[in-house]
Amino acid sequence: MSRDQPPLAVLHGFGVDGPARPLDGGQGTSWVAGNLVFKPGDGPLHEWLAGALADVTPDGFRVAEPVCTREGAWVCHGWSATRWVEGSEPDHSAMSTWQEILAAGRAFHRAVAHLGRPDLLDRRQDWWARADRAVWGERDIRFRPEFAAVARRLQDAPEPLGRPQIVHADLTNNVLFAPGRAPAVIDISPYWRPPEYAEGVVVADALCWHSASASLLETVDVSVASVARALLFRMATTNERVASGADRADLKDEARRYALATAALGL
Incomplete structure (x- = not known):
């Protein structure tokens, strides 16, 4: 990912006056200057999201509020900005952390349940959007040999998960915590899916990348079907990245992690 910093303009x-400093985490493209966080790209999507969040009342969570330019625009020379929110990533080795992330996600999803589906979601062609459509049967996918066996085990589990709405489908590393304050939901990745799908992604990440035990499923009350579809989503995203030539992922290691998570689901 590019580490080009936002121009002075x-x-x-x-x-805001400079200088900007790079912000760790995420895709490695964000910068901080003053009390704002700057991020490149996502023009139309950010513009829609910024307008939508203006109609959302946070209850049980905080949000990184989009900021407009002096001229009233949401994007400037391809860059967007949100207000800096106080908080840090939690201890992902603690079972309570996953409960708190999911609770923040549920509060966020309740608050945005009234939002309509933006047509611009259909125009997204990034790796994540293509992978998401594949695991919901909206486009074909051929999993790489390293993933094929695990994918076959998972594909029998997905089932309808409820009514779709706008969801944040990448909550795992995008909920920050600060003492005495509600959790902060940042870097919203909007999809039009059931909220349980977004919860499944959190549990899938916990199992694959944070050594969570299989007992997490019972503790957080997230269905096997939602986690199975989320695991397919994560695999399909790697599929898309590798197919584009943009990633040299360790496919054997990822396949091992997905296989272990699948076994934890009893599949």
């Missing part, structure tokens, strides 16, 4: 457009 962007900082000034949002009413």
